[in-house]
Amino acid sequence: MDSLTNSPSWNYATCIPSEVLEYLSRKHPSIQILNFVTDPFCSRFNRWNRTTDMNLSAFNNIRRFSWKAPMGCHFDNIANLVRTNADILEELEVDLQSWSRQWEDREMRVVKKKADPEEWEEWDKIPASTMLAREMFGLDFDSVEQTSFPKMQALRLSRVPLRDETTGKALTTASINMGGLRSLILRMCPHWVLLLQDMVRSTSPIEVKSFEILDFYLKTPPVTAVKKATAIADFLDSFTGLEELFISHCGPIPALKFWDHLKGHASTLKMFVHHQRTTDHDDELLTSRMGRDSSYLTIPRDERDRVREDPTLNPLSRLNLEFIGLTCEPKYLRDILLPFTSKNSLKCLHIRQTAVNAATSPSWVFNKALEIRIIEAEQKGRPINDTTRSDNSLDFQSKQDIAEGLEDILVAMKERREWKTPPLKRSFRHFVDWAFGPTGIASLEYIVAGDLSHRSRYSESNALICRSVGGGMRYRVIKQQNAGEEWRDVKSRFGMALEACPVENTVPEYH
Incomplete structure (x- = not known):
């Protein structure tokens, strides 16, 4: 961990012991910076369960917050911390894991649709990343206004949807400090086009x-x-x-x-x-x-x-x-x-x-093909040019790769010897x-x-x-x-x- 009183960081790509965060929340609640790189497959938690023993509610003075590769069960922790500190957050980074196809369906949330009193209750199956964006940015049906980040200087998001397809609400420039935003990173974020288009239409100048x-x-x-x-x-x-x-x-x-x-x-x-x-x-x-x-x-x-x-x-x-x-x-x-x-x-x-x-x-x-031939020639104790001529097992591309003149072969061998690299x-x-x-x-x-x-x-x-x-x-x-x-x-x-x-x-x- 870095200096506890300034910017504690957990950058080990492992589970964060809840005891560590509990200690920080009790001893250093005024911390302004939190940086996490965790293990999204951590066996400490049931990753498909929304509950966790982690509690970040004591941190209400956060200026810079970064969490890379969180588990789905930590999404509520992230959303709550972001909303709590939205008025003072200057830098926000959330980097979600990209799941292979067989795991994607497990990263879902089942939530009740906006209820009509005269109709039967209906339920939606929502991706967990969408629920995170909904709660973090205030994109819910009942949200009167989106979460506002008046002091935001750097926004870095990976795989976070910028529009909730169920509610139809999207992150807009109304939430972001356009005059102060200096860094914008959007990696694999669905509906990023909508945000850029909204920034272009905005009357506030872009200072990125x-x-x-x-x-x-x-x-x-x-x-x-x-x-x-x-x-x-x-x-x-x-x-x-x-x-x-x-x-x-x-x-x-x-x-x-x-x-x-x-x-x-x-x-x-x-x-x-x-x-x-x-x-x-x-x-x-x-x-x-x-x-x-x-x-x-x-x-x-x-x-x-x-x-x-x-x-x-x-x-x-x-x-x-x-x-x-x-x-x-x-x-x-x-x-x-x-x-x-x-x-x-x-x-x-x-x-x-x-x-x-x-x-x-x-x-x-x-030239990996030539590297292999040189190694084989050295092991057999014969000149490399003999090896390149006599091997009929190579495909056309490999033969092209090693069909070098004697001068080039000598240069390649010198490169290997002096730089300890393939030619x-x-x-x-x-x-x-x-x-x-x-x-x-x-x-x-x-x-x-x-x-x-x-x-x-x-x-x-x-x-x-x-x-x-x-x-x-x-x-x-x-x-x-x-x-x-x-x-x-x-x-x-x-x-x-x-x-x-x-x-x-x-x-x-x-x-």
Whole structure:
């Protein structure tokens, strides 16, 4: 636990002993900050029972409240604490678990419908997350007005519905301190479009500096995907002054056209993430439920040729970004990033590749097939080029991956020896040679590759590429497992952007 008198935090992804909270409520009831990361499968409670021995009613001076991965039985605790402290809450974060299909039906509440005295009583089966939103934001049938948050500065919600489909009520700007709201994060929140549209229509100016939207429902029809992208674009067009923008959505939305809507924030925007995902049609694979990354940002070849010939036609040319994170194969990145060769702003590039798809999507960075062949050659004591020629068991793609010339093989073996990493893919090596070369991006300090949305969960597959001084190479590669000063530096400066738009749960499902 952190300092008990200031900001107690339970960030262990385990059950919170009620005795700890009881002690805090008795000894330190004036606490202003509470941060929890708990285990949503905790065996201490009956997770399908609404009752719990936890009591947060003593905490009525909370300015900042965050709870990630709560159990359903704790939803009432959350709603009560939020309502009690609504007048003084400055930061609110609620991150709900995304349940696999077999558990979803258990996360329900059975409640009485709004009664008509002359009719029989009827009951509704309501998702627990909807009931949480109903109670937390005042979206019930009988609520005269919604819960008001006059001092709200940061609102961060994950998988919390923003509209109650039973009552027809939605969270609106009337509840939020529009003049003071600086950070808005909406991850997988049903009906988020309604809130953005209400913010656009509001007469109060939008003062948001950091905005994140994560939405990748895989069965989203193309027409719906376009409507959602339009809602984001209209929101971006309605104000100026954004400093951080993190977008992840599902659907073939042309990136260059979408980036045109960043122009109103050109003088202030410093960090930008655009993570596109598409539906994976392989229904046999468990990971296909999460889709897969788009490899080219829906930028057709003719458009890519156009911005390569004239980089000023690229909407990114208007921006002075310090950080950019994209889901894009390295072989396409050079054309996209050309505007930054004439600027002195870009410090960090994040090539985002979702780790949950690693089993079905080859790495854009490391040549794993060649790594296997090198290891086999070393074990058998023969040259690697003999191994790559003689093996007829490989499929066409694998043969392509390892069909390197002798010079490339020597480079790959040197990379393994010096960096203790798998050899780089030729396309990635060529891109990094350009990026850190004389015609590349002179201001660039780091290229981060992989999935850092949950910090070190996938450290084995993540890599940091930074400039090298001496040694004959322009750069060097450091795996996250071998984290040192460079990793600490890039995380301290760009950690929020690196972790933005996580596809997976805070706590992996294990029950």
